[in-house]
Amino acid sequence: MSEQLLQQKKIEKxxxxxxxxxxxxxxxxxxxxxxxxxIMYKNNAISNTDIALYTSWLYxxxxxxxxxxxxxxxxxxxxxxxxxxxxxxxxxxxxVALTTALPNFFQISLAIFWLMAFSSATHDIAADGYYMxxxxxxxxxxxxGVRSTCFRxxxxxxxxxxxxxxxYLEQATGKVPLAWALVFGLLGLVFLALCAYHQWVLPxxxxxxxxxxxxxx
Numbered sequence: 001m002s003e004q005l006l007q008q009k010k011i012e013k014x015x016x017x018x019x020x021x022x023x024x025x026x027x028x029x030x031x032x033x034x035x036x037x038x039i040m041y042k043n044n045a046i047s048n049t050d051i052a053l054y055t056s057w058l059y060x061x062x063x064x065x066x067x068x069x070x071x072x073x074x075x076x077x078x079x080x081x082x083x084x085x086x087x088x089x090x091x092x093x094x095x096v097a098l099t100t101a102l103p104n105f106f107q108i109s110l111a112i113f114w115l116m117a118f119s120s121a122t123h124d125i126a127a128d129g130y131y132m133x134x135x136x137x138x139x140x141x142x143x144x145g146v147r148s149t150c151f152r153x154x155x156x157x158x159x160x161x162x163x164x165x166x167x168y169l170e171q172a173t174g175k176v177p178l179a180w181a182l183v184f185g186l187l188g189l190v191f192l193a194l195c196a197y198h199q200w201v202l203p204x205x206x207x208x209x210x211x212x213x214x215x216x217x
Contacts, residue, residue: 013201013203015134015135015139015143017201018198018201018202018203019131019135019143019146019147019150020146020150021150021194021197021198021201022082022127022130022131022150022198022202023127023146023147023148023150023151023154024150024151024153024154025086025154025191025194025198026120026123026124026127026151026154027150027151027152027153027154027155027158028154028157028158028187028191029089029093029116029117029119029120029123029191030062030120030154030155031154031155031157031158031159032093032113032116032158032187033058033113033116033117033120034058034059035158035159036158036159036162036163037055037058037109037113038051038055039163039166040109040166040180041055041106043166043170043176043180044100044105044106044176044177044180046106050106054106054110055110055113058113058114058117059117060117061114061117061118061120061121061122062117062120062121062124065121065122065124065125068122068125069125072122072125072126072129073129077204077208078126078127078129078130078133078208079126079130079202079204079208081122081123081125081126082123082126082127082130082198082202083195083198083199083202085119085120085122085123085126086123086191086192086194086195086198087192087195088115088119089116089119089120089123089191090188090189090191090192090194090195091188091192092112092113092115092116092119092188093116093184093185093187093188093191094184094185094188094189094192095112095188096109096112096113096184096188097180097181097182097183097184097185097188098181099112100177100178100180100181100184101177101178101181105177130202130208131143131147133205133207133208134202134203134205134208162183162187165183165186166179166180166183167179169182169183
């Protein structure tokens with residue numbers, strides 16, 4: 001009986017504590033992969049031909065993500081996937097920061113962006129499924145606008161705020177690689193902090209925990 005009450009208490013945790021941050025976090029890696037990477041490569045004197053050829057396919061994981069969606073439903077909990085993938089994305093952002101001064105920066109960072117793209121697409125699957133499991137029907141309707149607004153805010157932050165910061169740091173330091181290293185290092189720290197926050201704040205609904213064969217996330 002006490003366990004049932006505990007589960008109910010967790011489910012009743014206000015969606016305002018985690019829905020905005022979850023969907024803002026969903027938008028950040030998307031805008032990083034699809035937009036920020038292109039701007040960074042352009043600023044680092046990568047040719048337009050190479051940028052177009054090698055970054056134009058980075059959208060693919062979001063297109064084909066239904067192919068592995070059933071696996072996310074079958075293995076572990078969606079909460080586990082959310083927290084774990086945010087950890088991977090945060091680490092990937094930090095790794096990009098470490099590549100900016102390397103001679104083969106383009107090849108290594110591109111591989112990391114592919115990892116980030118697949119991780120982000122998989123995170124989308126888990127986040128949307130978790131949202132349905134962790135909220136009541138009336139809450140799902142009420143938070144539709146919140147989800148889309150927070151995702152769009154992430155787009156604005158990535159396309160505007162982060163580019164502005166990179167430009168400012170470039171002028172302040174006089175070094176393009178260092179400026180982008182600082183931007184991605186900051187992003188990595190923010191995303192790892194977001195991962196830690198979600199590990200603490202995300203509810204553990206019974207309907208999601210039942211999907212974890214080896215225990216709760």
